[in-house]
Amino acid sequence: MSGSAVLAGGGGTDDLVIRGARLLDPTEGLDETVDVRIDQGTISALGADLDVNGHRVVDGTELVLAPAFVDPHVHLRTPGREDEETIASGTAAAAAGGYCAILAMPNTAPVVDTADVLRGLRARAEEEAAIPVGFSAAITMGQEGTQLTEMGELAGAGAAAFTDDGRPVASAGLMRRALEYNAITGRRLALHCEEPSLTRGGQMHMGAVSAELGLGGWPSLGESLCVSRELSLAGDTRQPLHLMHLSARESVDLLRGARAAGIEASGEVTPHHLCLTDEAVRTLDPNLKMNPPLRTDDDRAALISALADGTIEAIATDHAPHSREEKDVPFEAAPFGVTGLETAFAALNTSLVEPGVLSLETLLERMSAGPARIFGLERPRIAVGAPANLVLLSPKATWRVREDRFRSRSANSWLLGRRLQGKVLLTVAAGRIAYEA
Amino acid sequence: MSERSLQVVPGDLLPPRRPGRRHLLGVGDLERVDVERLLGTAHSFALSQERDTKKLPTLRGRLVVNVFFESSTRTSSSFELAAKRLSADTMTMKASGSSVEKGESLKDTALTLSAYDPDVIVIRHPQIGAPQLVASVTDAHVVNAGDGKHQHPTQALLDLYSIQEALGRLEGVQVAIVGDVLHSRVARSLIQALRLVGAGVVLVGPPPLLPAELAEVSYDIATIKDADVVYVLRMQRERMEEGANYVPSLREYSALWCVTPDRLRAGQKVMHPGPMNRGVEIDPRVADSASALVVDQVRAGLVVRMAVLYDLLTTGPVSVETVAGVAG
Numbered sequence: 142m143s144g145s146a147v148l149a150g151g152g153g154t155d156d157l158v159i160r161g162a163r164l165l166d167p168t169e170g171l172d173e174t175v176d177v178r179i180d181q182g183t184i185s186a187l188g189a190d191l192d193v194n195g196h197r198v199v200d201g202t203e204l205v206l207a208p209a210f211v212d213p214h215v216h217l218r219t220p221g222r223e224d225e226e227t228i229a230s231g232t233a234a235a236a237a238g239g240y241c242a243i244l245a246m247p248n249t250a251p252v253v254d255t256a257d258v259l260r261g262l263r264a265r266a267e268e269e270a271a272i273p274v275g276f277s278a279a280i281t282m283g284q285e286g287t288q289l290t291e292m293g294e295l296a297g298a299g300a301a302a303f304t305d306d307g308r309p310v311a312s313a314g315l316m317r318r319a320l321e322y323n324a325i326t327g328r329r330l331a332l333h334c335e336e337p338s339l340t341r342g343g344q345m346h347m348g349a350v351s352a353e354l355g356l357g358g359w360p361s362l363g364e365s366l367c368v369s370r371e372l373s374l375a376g377d378t379r380q381p382l383h384l385m386h387l388s389a390r391e392s393v394d395l396l397r398g399a400r401a402a403g404i405e406a407s408g409e410v411t412p413h414h415l416c417l418t419d420e421a422v423r424t425l426d427p428n429l430k431m432n433p434p435l436r437t438d439d440d441r442a443a444l445i446s447a448l449a450d451g452t453i454e455a456i457a458t459d460h461a462p463h464s465r466e467e468k469d470v471p472f473e474a475a476p477f478g479v480t481g482l483e484t485a486f487a488a489l490n491t492s493l494v495e496p497g498v499l500s501l502e503t504l505l506e507r508m509s510a511g512p513a514r515i516f517g518l519e520r521p522r523i524a525v526g527a528p529a530n531l532v533l534l535s536p537k538a539t540w541r542v543r544e545d546r547f548r549s550r551s552a553n554s555w556l557l558g559r560r561l562q563g564k565v566l567l568t569v570a571a572g573r574i575a576y577e578a
Numbered sequence: 579m580s581e582r583s584l585q586v587v588p589g590d591l592l593p594p595r596r597p598g599r600r601h602l603l604g605v606g607d608l609e610r611v612d613v614e615r616l617l618g619t620a621h622s623f624a625l626s627q628e629r630d631t632k633k634l635p636t637l638r639g640r641l642v643v644n645v646f647f648e649s650s651t652r653t654s655s656s657f658e659l660a661a662k663r664l665s666a667d668t669m670t671m672k673a674s675g676s677s678v679e680k681g682e683s684l685k686d687t688a689l690t691l692s693a694y695d696p697d698v699i700v701i702r703h704p705q706i707g708a709p710q711l712v713a714s715v716t717d718a719h720v721v722n723a724g725d726g727k728h729q730h731p732t733q734a735l736l737d738l739y740s741i742q743e744a745l746g747r748l749e750g751v752q753v754a755i756v757g758d759v760l761h762s763r764v765a766r767s768l769i770q771a772l773r774l775v776g777a778g779v780v781l782v783g784p785p786p787l788l789p790a791e792l793a794e795v796s797y798d799i800a801t802i803k804d805a806d807v808v809y810v811l812r813m814q815r816e817r818m819e820e821g822a823n824y825v826p827s828l829r830e831y832s833a834l835w836c837v838t839p840d841r842l843r844a845g846q847k848v849m850h851p852g853p854m855n856r857g858v859e860i861d862p863r864v865a866d867s868a869s870a871l872v873v874d875q876v877r878a879g880l881v882v883r884m885a886v887l888y889d890l891l892t893t894g895p896v897s898v899e900t901v902a903g904v905a906g
Binding site: 344348349352353354355356424425426427466469470471472473474475 | 683684685703705706707708710711725726727728729761763766789790791792
């Protein structure tokens with residue numbers, strides 16, 4: 142089952158010449174300031190002073206042109222909560238964030254647990270998606286953790302991956318069956334690691350700040366105990382798996398150890414876990430409430446190290462739109478989740494690249510080639526003959542995050558009002574100009 | 579791929595700090611000088627309350643709105659009386675019988691009440707963060723009268739006031755807080771406030787109910803003998819989730835941690851924020867003894883809340899003379 146078959150919608154056959162940008166494709170070993178020509182949606186030439194061929198020309202002087210981003214963890218809220226996000230608005234937001242492909246989570250209403258629901262979504266994506274989008278299907282029916290979905294049929298119908306995101310597969314026995322059976326699909330199992338008996342009533346990271354604020358604690362162990370279980374099962378069944386939105390040092394250490402032992406396990410981390418700590422929750426801003434929660438500075442340092450050394454291969458936004466009325470409530474009453482598609486690059490560039498904590502090259506790799514590799518998607522790359530999946534970035538431009546500027550239908554961003562450095566100016570996704578600033 | 583440094587830069591992208599002392603949302607909004615000024619003001623008001631005419635004209639024409647989304651006897655009555663004694667207009671809204679029962683959101687309730695241009699909104703709410711939400715949508719000063727397990731700053735101030743009145747000092751006073759600290763906004767506020775004024779604190783009770791991040795902890799009830807003040811918390815039965823097993827039973831709790839006469843020594847003061855579960859966390863003989871400051875705490879609540887309202891709506895400290903002057 143080929144990777145590109147899981148993506149639906151978006152794409153086109155645009156022509157374009159980008160002049161004088163710094164081409165930066167770390168995976169291809171490319172770092173050169175030359176022109177790029179796109180013919181009919183395909184990169185046709187790289188070089189100095191390229192013939193324009195009658196195409197539109199974009200000036201890339203002082204800018205970086207990189208492989209566009211891939212987000213394996215997006216909530217499009219469709220079907221069921223189209224007031225919060227639709228395929229059209231979510232993919233438009235992704236395009237504005239520099240993404241050329243995203244994978245949508247199946248915890249919708251109804252849950253994506255049958256081939257019919259999946260086919261319906263893929264058909265809608267063909268009509269309305271701004272960029273190619275893949276749909277992950279549930280591991281268990283209704284994400285209830287009791288009965289496996291028809292994973293074979295779902296994979297045949299184009300499921301991008303399997304996940305019960307939002308909740309763990311609580312039973313170790315069922316998790317083992319899912320791993321074993323998934324061998325027939327060739328798709329990744331993506332796991333939300335949470336031991337519910339340790340996280341019940343949890344509102345934020347359990348530690349000094351939660352003790353002081355009186356908010357229910359969601360301990361690191363609530364994640365790492367489950368991570369440990371999943372990695373043991375992966376080793377035992379010799380099946381690959383992917384750990385979503387890792388937040389705790391202990392989890393990262395376990396993943397590193399398992400990978401060293403030859404277990405085929407991958408991990409992702411969100412921009413908010415890379416930029417913030419539980420100290421931020423003191424403001425009681427509901428846009429700082431997410432699952433898993435923001436943790437300590439030590440955890441944040443561990444996540445950044447793991448991202449840098451490749452233990453964590455992917456950055457995923459866990460873009461989780463919520464309506465204004467749902468988040469305009471006291472912290473304790475607010476739902477978990479924040480948006481991230483339109484701010485991910487700028488937030489990480491501001492918080493990690495500019496201070497010299499992470500190289501731009503590593504950031505670009507973890508936002509594009511890393512997630513594509515994990516999920517078997519075609520890797521966005523800058524090479525003659527490759528489909529044009531490109532993002533034109535200004536690493537120096539600054540902008541202010543404003544509620545009325547989001548393409549997303551929701552504005553529950555932890556960055557509202559903040560000034561960020563780094564701006565997406567143009568996104569080409571599958572040969573189509575999907576966004577221009 | 580080489581990384582220059584993996585040093586995390588703290589603080590970047592942190593949200594901006596809340597502005598100054600426009601509200602009293604938690605003890606964290608106060609510095610030591612603020613506490614000392616408020617207690618001084620409260621003391622002045624206490625002297626004024628010894629006269630036959632107890633009403634002062636200080637806040638005439640001002641509007642104080644009390645919004646209580648959770649049951650309360652002490653706090654709501656004392657805020658209402660405090661506002662009245664300062665001649666402010668008051669309006670008290672309880673969740674039951676209001677539009678809240680029709681599903682009105684807290685934000686809309688706050689906007690509705692703000693339309694009357696109140697000077698102060700006093701809010702009690704079962705959810706942490708409710709006062710912050712109200713503060714974000716109103717021009718009024720907001721006073722937190724208790725939000726979930728988070729904060730209850732006027733309770734902490736009245737407790738400090740009571741200790742100072744009873745012992746004549748705060749600096750160096752040793753306070754043992756006994757019971758369910760985990761679920762107690764009173765304890766969270768008081769621990770912070772005691773630190774602020776240089777008093778010592780130890781937490782005593784069952785291990786799962788004592789967050790060690792907050793202060794020194796002891797599981798042995800005998801520890802309370804070392805304290806100047808024994809502060810007994812209510813066993814928050816309504817906050818004990820079914821099957822949470824913080825303690826095996828109330829019976830075992832009482833056997834091990836109930837504050838009884840023989841666990842105290844002479845000269846110790848005993849405090850309780852109320853309402854008391856006699857026979858659970860506090861022995862009735864202790865509750866009714868001369869060492870108990872429970873009624874003094876209620877009296878302190880009135881003058882401290884007068885001081886808080888006065889402090890938010892006027893500038894500068896009040897003196898006995900001024901109060902006597904305007905009252906005369």
